Amino acid sequence: MQTYLRPLLRTLLLILLLGALLIELLLWQIGVSARSQSSQELLLRGAEVRSALETRLRDGIYLSRGLVSFLQSQRGLQEPEKVEAWLASMNQEVDYLINIGIAPDNRIALIFPREGNEAALGLYYPDVPKQWATVQQIMRSQQPALAGPLPLVQGGMGLIYRTPVYMDGAYWGLVSTVMDAPALLGMVDSEPRWQDLNLQLQRLEGEQYTRFWGADLQPGRMQQAMLIPLPGVTWRLVLQQRGEDAQLLLYRLGLYAALLVLLLAVGYLRASKLRQQREHEALRAETERIKNEFISTINHELRTPLTSILGTLGLLQGGAVGTLPTEAQRMVALARRNADHLLKLISDLLDIDKIIAGRLQLELQDMPLDELLRSALQELDGMLAQRELRLEYHNPFEQARVRVDATRFKQVLDNLLSNAIKFSPAGGLVIVQVSRVKAGTHWRIEVSDQGEGIPPAFQHKVFERFAQADSSSQRKTGGTGLGLPITRGLVEQMGGEVGFTTSAAGTCFYLLFPAAGAEL
Numbered sequence: 118m119q120t121y122l123r124p125l126l127r128t129l130l131l132i133l134l135l136g137a138l139l140i141e142l143l144l145w146q147i148g149v150s151a152r153s154q155s156s157q158e159l160l161l162r163g164a165e166v167r168s169a170l171e172t173r174l175r176d177g178i179y180l181s182r183g184l185v186s187f188l189q190s191q192r193g194l195q196e197p198e199k200v201e202a203w204l205a206s207m208n209q210e211v212d213y214l215i216n217i218g219i220a221p222d223n224r225i226a227l228i229f230p231r232e233g234n235e236a237a238l239g240l241y242y243p244d245v246p247k248q249w250a251t252v253q254q255i256m257r258s259q260q261p262a263l264a265g266p267l268p269l270v271q272g273g274m275g276l277i278y279r280t281p282v283y284m285d286g287a288y289w290g291l292v293s294t295v296m297d298a299p300a301l302l303g304m305v306d307s308e309p310r311w312q313d314l315n316l317q318l319q320r321l322e323g324e325q326y327t328r329f330w331g332a333d334l335q336p337g338r339m340q341q342a343m344l345i346p347l348p349g350v351t352w353r354l355v356l357q358q359r360g361e362d363a364q365l366l367l368y369r370l371g372l373y374a375a376l377l378v379l380l381l382a383v384g385y386l387r388a389s390k391l392r393q394q395r396e397h398e399a400l401r402a403e404t405e406r407i408k409n410e411f412i413s414t415i416n417h418e419l420r421t422p423l424t425s426i427l428g429t430l431g432l433l434q435g436g437a438v439g440t441l442p443t444e445a446q447r448m449v450a451l452a453r454r455n456a457d458h459l460l461k462l463i464s465d466l467l468d469i470d471k472i473i474a475g476r477l478q479l480e481l482q483d484m485p486l487d488e489l490l491r492s493a494l495q496e497l498d499g500m501l502a503q504r505e506l507r508l509e510y511h512n513p514f515e516q517a518r519v520r521v522d523a524t525r526f527k528q529v530l531d532n533l534l535s536n537a538i539k540f541s542p543a544g545g546l547v548i549v550q551v552s553r554v555k556a557g558t559h560w561r562i563e564v565s566d567q568g569e570g571i572p573p574a575f576q577h578k579v580f581e582r583f584a585q586a587d588s589s590s591q592r593k594t595g596g597t598g599l600g601l602p603i604t605r606g607l608v609e610q611m612g613g614e615v616g617f618t619t620s621a622a623g624t625c626f627y628l629l630f631p632a633a634g635a636e637l
Contacts, residue, residue, distance in 0.1 A: 156339065159357070160343075166305070169308075170345065170354070178348070184200075200227060218237060218293040220291040220292075224240070225293075242291070264277045276298050276301060305318065317332060319352065423459060430449055482520065485516075493527050506544070508549070520630075541567055542568065547567075548563070549565075550563050570621050
């Protein structure tokens with residue numbers, strides 16, 4: 118770094134640090150206020166949703182309780198006509214009711230309405246193990262319970278409110294009120310005033326809450342939860358705001374844009390004075406900057422027209438302008454292969470530049486290893502057939518998981534597999550296998566070929582940029598010498614290791630990745 122640039126850089130760095138500190142402090146204060154306001158708003162709206170749900174559930178529950186009292190006054194089902202008349206008068210008030218079943222001695226003897234529910238008539242609860250356990254619990258506790266959503270005998274999903282009936286202190290039977298779960302709970306998804314919320318209903322099972330209705334929640338975003346105690350079960354309502362909160366992002370962009378303008382202005386004024394004093398040194402620095410920008414521009418600006426060319430060639434191959442003569446088809450195919458090769462070269466140059474500069478962005482997630490491998494392997498049929506090769510895949514650990522960026526992991530596999538295919542003799546075998554190493558804490562993925570092996574003099578250069586072995590076979594296969602350096606950079610940034618073993622009988626490249634957290 119030139120001596121005359123240091124005062125300018127110190128000034129800009131000081132402005133940058135102070136500006137960033139003030140911006141982040143201001144954004145923190147705005148964020149605290151916004152989160153507090155959002156939290157209170159979510160609580161209020163959650164109470165509104167919970168109240169609406171409780172009201173709808175309460176209608177069916179009160180109807181069931183009223184029926185129990187009516188049965189006790191009638192001494193059971195001695196006059197079924199009266200019971201049906203009572204139900205007919207009350208049913209009009211609950212529009213999501215599927216049916217009400219009355220089961221003396223745990224066998225459904227009356228169901229209203231009968232039409233559409235004939236399949237449930239005569240149902241004997243001890244014959245339905247999944248429901249009988251719940252009925253037994255109700256009999257023991259002598260308390261009603263709400264279950265579901267459950268699949269119904271007559272079809273559909275229902276919420277079932279079961280109430281035990283006692284006559285003179287003795288258990289007489291059971292009243293089951295079946296409510297249409299989609300109709301009752303559908304308000305969570307369809308109510309217009311809640312379309313900006315992710316709403317989810319969970320049920321307490323043991324010591325954990327399990328979702329049974331509603332939308333997926335976005336991880337990492339603010340959410341509120343509130344309990345809904347119901348007979349025999351506890352529900353939990355969880356809600357969060359949909360979409361990204363753009364306000365903070367806009368604030369951040371605006372403030373940093375202003376800081377950038379300030380930096381540019383200060384830098385321009387200071388640089389102008391320095392250029393007058395150090396014209397020769399500034400000219401040399403400017404030349405170096407222009408050269409770097411030119412290289413970057415060439416790398417980036419070639420991609421756009423090349424993509425357009427590939428699209429046009431694809432249309433020609435697809436018959437967009439009619440069927441081409443055989444020779445024209447061959448020439449278009451050749452042009453497309455060469456354009457694909459050039460596009461891959463540009464992508465490799467950009468990737469290696471990002472890796473070296475530490476600017477490669479990765480999205481690491483716990484992923485099923487078997488699925489990742491099979492996704493890469495299923496695209497090799499054409500290459501294998503062209504080279505008359507066979508492929509073997511061995512993975513006795515189908516539940517294995519690794520924490521990787523799926524797209525970049527596939528790029529690593531593509532590089533290793535294409536090398537294995539490229540250096541294998543016709544009729545050879547490519548083997549991909551998975552094993553567990555390092556006392557079970559890591560997964561080892563091997564890609565083996567039956568090629569001539571890597572010359573000893575070249576082995577220490579395998580992962581260097583633009584390096585290629587000086588032999589006739591390697592020259593014949595071609596390549597840019599960037600695939601393996603990119604592979605190593607990607608693997609190491611994802612927390613893994615890459616290496617190889619080689620002999621005259623072939624080469625084996627291997628990847629080592631820590632097992633995902635749940636498997637350790």
